[in-house]
Amino acid sequence: KQEVTQIPAALSVPEGENLVLNCSFTDSAIYNLQWFRQDPGKGLTSLLLIQSSQREQTSGRLNASLDKSSGRSTLYIAASQPGDSATYLCAVSGNQFYFGTGTSLTVIP
């Protein structure tokens, strides 16, 4: 069974700082890896999707990398803003979808 782990569980940074969120998974037989954002009391919004054949994807201030062989992905957020405060989840797609428990990010003005 696929296990997805996200470290740290919570992170607090001052505005403007660059930061990295980590995601690891145990089974490298995946179709893709996605990063989602979840605001309190809301659903999930897809941020980036990396196909299994890709190494990274970028969208604005966000950059996600994928290393299938080591079972790791990172989400890099540049020049963080208070509006980035949310929970960030990664999910891997294989025979089913498996989610990590998320990293709760607080960006302090």
Place this chain on the structure above:
Amino acid sequence: NAGVTQTPKFRVLKTGQSMTLLCAQDMNHEYMYWYRQDPGMGLRLIHYSVGEGTTAKGEVPDGYNVSRLKKQNFLLGLESAAPSQTSVYFCASSYSGRETDTQYFGPGTRLTVL
């Protein structure tokens, strides 16, 4: 274009009662999914459907049933609710199951079983 909608947003049940959660999508997606989200456990897949008239079990299917009679709707049923089913339920949809496809999520239904 409403995306993925869920009805109801909140519900309180007593143990043993039944209810149905409705998910609707207007994006003509083939695949639909039901997840539950519990503190410290992330989202777990309950059931999913790869097209109208099809359903399949996910990671935690026990105590739930689903139906996909119309392509745009995916229903999740609890026949006899238990306190362990207190959770936030999310519905999602995707165009297909290909590796290029992302999932679109509804806003969630918060269910409490007393």
